Amino acid sequence: MKTFEIPQIYRSTIISGIKEKRRVKDKLKKDFSPTILDFEHVKILLARHFGFCYGVENAVEIAYSVLNENEGKRIFLLSEMIHNPEVNADLLSRGVKFLMDTKGNKLDAFYDLKPSDIVIVPAFGTTLELQNELSALGIDSYKYDTTCPFVEKVWNRAQQIGERGFSVIVHGKPNHEETRATFSHSQENSPTIVIKDMLEAILLAAYIRKEKSSEEFYQEFSGRFSKGFDPEKDLERFGVVNQTTMLATETQDIANFLKDELIKSKNLSELEIPAYFASTRDTLCYATNDNQDATYALMNEKADMAIVVGGYNSSNTTHLVELLETAMPTFFIQTELNLISANRVSHFDIHSHVEKETFGIFDFNRKPTIVLTCGASCPDAVVESVLKKIVGFFEEEVDFENLVNRV
Numbered sequence: 001m002k003t004f005e006i007p008q009i010y011r012s013t014i015i016s017g018i019k020e021k022r023r024v025k026d027k028l029k030k031d032f033s034p035t036i037l038d039f040e041h042v043k044i045l046l047a048r049h050f051g052f053c054y055g056v057e058n059a060v061e062i063a064y065s066v067l068n069e070n071e072g073k074r075i076f077l078l079s080e081m082i083h084n085p086e087v088n089a090d091l092l093s094r095g096v097k098f099l100m101d102t103k104g105n106k107l108d109a110f111y112d113l114k115p116s117d118i119v120i121v122p123a124f125g126t127t128l129e130l131q132n133e134l135s136a137l138g139i140d141s142y143k144y145d146t147t148c149p150f151v152e153k154v155w156n157r158a159q160q161i162g163e164r165g166f167s168v169i170v171h172g173k174p175n176h177e178e179t180r181a182t183f184s185h186s187q188e189n190s191p192t193i194v195i196k197d198m199l200e201a202i203l204l205a206a207y208i209r210k211e212k213s214s215e216e217f218y219q220e221f222s223g224r225f226s227k228g229f230d231p232e233k234d235l236e237r238f239g240v241v242n243q244t245t246m247l248a249t250e251t252q253d254i255a256n257f258l259k260d261e262l263i264k265s266k267n268l269s270e271l272e273i274p275a276y277f278a279s280t281r282d283t284l285c286y287a288t289n290d291n292q293d294a295t296y297a298l299m300n301e302k303a304d305m306a307i308v309v310g311g312y313n314s315s316n317t318t319h320l321v322e323l324l325e326t327a328m329p330t331f332f333i334q335t336e337l338n339l340i341s342a343n344r345v346s347h348f349d350i351h352s353h354v355e356k357e358t359f360g361i362f363d364f365n366r367k368p369t370i371v372l373t374c375g376a377s378c379p380d381a382v383v384e385s386v387l388k389k390i391v392g393f394f395e396e397e398v399d400f401e402n403l404v405n406r407v
Contacts, residue, residue: 004057007064009090010379014387015051017404019380022048029290032297034371035407037387042394044387045301047373048294053287055148056082056377059123062146066120067094075118076109078130079177081146082123082377083314085334096120102313103175113137121145124177125152127184150285151178154241155185161239161278162190167229169204169258170194171251172243174224176315179243186241187226191234194224201254205261207231238262239278244285245316245376247323248292251284287376288316295320295373299327304368305361306330309386310375312348312355317375321350324371331361336385342393362393 018035025031029049037044052060063081079100080088092098099110099119113119115138125147134141158168168186172179174194186192195201203220206212210232217231240255259277262268268276298306306324310317312334324330331347333339338346342362348355362368370390374383391398 004061005065006052006057006060007090010052010060010087010381012380012384014400014403015380015384018046018407019051021404021407032293034294034298034301037403037407039391039395039398041367042391043367043369044390045298045303045369045371046387047291047298047371049287049290050294050374051376051378051380051383053285053376055123055150055285055287058148059146060087062144063091063096063120066118066144067091067096070118073116073118074114075120076113077120078122078126078141079104079124080122080313081120083311083317083375084377084379085311086379086382087377102177104177104180113139115139118144121147122177123148123151125155125181125185126177127181128188129184147181148244148285150244151181153285154182154244154283157280157283158182158186158192158239158241159189161280162186162188164278165190165237166278167191167193167234167236167238169238169240170242171201171240171246171254172196173246173315176243178245178315182241182243183226190226191229192226193221193229195221195254198250198254198257201257204235205258208235208258208261209265237276237278239280241280241283243315244283245288245314245319246284247319248284248289255280291316291320291373291376292323295323298371298373299323301371302369303328303371304364306371306373307386307390308332308373308375309383310334310378314375314377317378318350320373320375324373328371329361331358333386335382336389339386339389339393362390368394 032048034045034047037046059081075096076099077096079098079102081091097109098107100106119139119141121141123146131141162168168190170182172194173196183192183194195204207217214231242251262277306328308321321330321332331345333347340346343360345361346355346357
């Protein structure tokens with residue numbers, strides 16, 4: 001796989017050394033067990049897979065190359081480069097400006113664009129409508145396009161089944177940049193609808209069974225379907241693709257459920273199924289799969305708590321939190337700064353969507369075992385800082401420089 005030039009501020013010799021040592025021992029990636037960092041007073045279980053993925057590294061490399069090669073020019077990002085506050089803050093500090101917020105609302109800078117300006121498309125991709133709008137302003141949005149190739153793979157899969165006459169059901173978060181982009185590309189070739197979870201899949205199944213009217217459909221799924229979508233005929237044949245950072249098990253469950261509903265409603269035989277349900281396989285990216293598999297392995301460990309690091313608006317990181325909190329107390333933080341002291345931690349509640357403080361989470365009368373992982377958009381340097389801070393709550397002196405040799 002291609003290697004990328006990542007700015008030094010995001011690197012960590014400790015974390016990269018641990019990753020490389022595990023990679024050499026397990027080149028086929030069959031071992032998802034955590035790396036055990038056993039200190040005198042605390043044990044850290046570091047996930048087998050975490051951190052910058054291919055798409056993120058590609059986007060970061062392109063963005064910083066554009067900055068270095070275009071001194072004096074005005075440089076803009078459509079929205080956040082990736083869902084990580086450190087990366088976005090650093091780009092802003094270097095003079096880059098955002099054109100939109102993460103929900104797609106245009107900011108003031110958008111209305112001052114000139115043909116000479118540089119516009120970088122983030123890793124999530126963007127909509128065809130927005131690319132056409134930029135083109136009309138004389139800006140080539142494809143010149144500095146950092147769209148993740150795994151996102152483009154989903155677009156291609158949707159196009160392929162659309163050209164075969166199938167509708168497309170997108171499993172994703174409707175307001176997420178990637179899902180909005182996938183919806184835009186998919187609707188060019190086929191009727192498309194977005195559903196966010198199994199509850200919405202169950203709602204949709206009523207229309208597959210033709211138990212509810214089109215009028216009810218347009219109300220229940222307002223803003224989620226392509227122009228002209230007709231539930232009476234466009235749910236006769238379909239395939240399911242997903243936002244690349246969704247939970248793999250949830251996407252598979254949704255696809256299987258909708259497939260079964262289609263089979264029952266039409267009384268299909270095994271030979272007839274392919275004519276009505278397009279097999280799209282899994283459209284999650286490799287990093288999402290690896291990180292989730294590594295998280296399932298962490299859930300099987302006897303640990304006292306978990307720390308998950310990443311941007312609070314990061315979809316793939318949120319899903320890691322969802323998994324781990326079913327197995328142990330889990331705290332979602334952005335950086336080591338959230339670890340205010342050994343007795344005070346600021347963390348994000350994914351259910352209430354607010355940041356809160358919890359006291360005494362590191363109060364143990366014995367040697368604790370703590371799980372540590374992060375999302376695909378979190379720099380290794382941040383993980384290193386979090387690791388050192390946690391260990392520092394329990395140990396007086398640690399030779400971190402030789403930590404890799406102990407793995």
